[in-house]
Amino acid sequence: MTTTTAPEATSRPLPEDRRASLWSRRGRSTSSSAIALAASLLSMLAVWQLAAVYGHRVPSIGVTIGRLADEAAGGHFATNLAVSMNRFTLGLLAALVVGTAMGVLMGLSRFAEYALADLTMAALAAPAVIWALLTTMWFGFGWLTPVTTVFLSALPFVVVNIAKAVRAVPPELVLMARSFGVSRAHVLRHIVAPAVAGSTVAAVRFAIMSAWNGLLLAEWFGSISGVGWRSRYWYDANQLDGFLAWVVVFIAFLVLADQIVLGPIERFVTRWRNA
Numbered sequence: 444m445t446t447t448t449a450p451e452a453t454s455r456p457l458p459e460d461r462r463a464s465l466w467s468r469r470g471r472s473t474s475s476s477a478i479a480l481a482a483s484l485l486s487m488l489a490v491w492q493l494a495a496v497y498g499h500r501v502p503s504i505g506v507t508i509g510r511l512a513d514e515a516a517g518g519h520f521a522t523n524l525a526v527s528m529n530r531f532t533l534g535l536l537a538a539l540v541v542g543t544a545m546g547v548l549m550g551l552s553r554f555a556e557y558a559l560a561d562l563t564m565a566a567l568a569a570p571a572v573i574w575a576l577l578t579t580m581w582f583g584f585g586w587l588t589p590v591t592t593v594f595l596s597a598l599p600f601v602v603v604n605i606a607k608a609v610r611a612v613p614p615e616l617v618l619m620a621r622s623f624g625v626s627r628a629h630v631l632r633h634i635v636a637p638a639v640a641g642s643t644v645a646a647v648r649f650a651i652m653s654a655w656n657g658l659l660l661a662e663w664f665g666s667i668s669g670v671g672w673r674s675r676y677w678y679d680a681n682q683l684d685g686f687l688a689w690v691v692v693f694i695a696f697l698v699l700a701d702q703i704v705l706g707p708i709e710r711f712v713t714r715w716r717n718a
Contacts, residue, residue: 550609
């Protein structure tokens with residue numbers, strides 16, 4: 444009596460034309476993003492230069508960059524930027540951890556959704572300046588004020604995006620996995636997590652923008668160091684070039700974080716869409 448065994452399933456590599464098509468599409472997407480970023484940067488610089496030429500109080504690009512170079516030479520740039528980045532990273536990480544847990548809970552539990560939905564919407568509607576003023580009155584001048592502001596500004600964006608993505612996971616798929624004895628931890632890891640990957644990047648993007656704004660305001664009102672405090676220093680001194688130099692740093696951080704960090708991560712977690 445002879446027995447036959449089924450051949451082992453092997454993953455076949457993509458054909459050369461298919462692989463070339465994928466690389467071509469990725470290359471076009473990257474080049475289009477670079478062109479769009481360059482065009483946006485050039486348009487902003489052009490508007491800035493026109494405002495400097497025809498305006499009486501707007502410093503030119505050269506004057507602003509020179510002031511920023513003076514800040515760097517005096518040690519203020521690196522010191523205050525490092526302080527702000529430490530506060531921002533701590534508050535954002537806390538918001539991502541707590542917000543992800545709350546979002547998954549709201550997406551999987553109707554009771555949690557009913558209990559936390561209104562509170563989340565109220566926090567989402569509150570502008571960052573409200574959190575900055577409240578934390579300043581609560582904690583005074585210190586590191587806890589900007590960190591808490593970052594946390595409260597970013598948290599609702601993470602919760603809402605994660606909860607929406609979890610609710611979009613087909614319940615039949617989860618029920619099927621559970622009926623075959625798959626543990627809840629494996630369901631979360633292998634079914635829910637891949638489904639919410641794209642929305643997680645969107646949540647991080649919105650959280651970064653809101654948290655960075657909150658950090659600037661918290662340091663403006665309730666700190667004696669950081670990017671926001673240094674911006675207010677030049678504002679109180681009525682030196683628009685110094686104030687604008689730190690505004691450029693503030694905007695540049697958001698652009699670089701979106702294009703250099705979040706952009707590649709988003710393309711990686713959603714690469715299956717182009718497969």
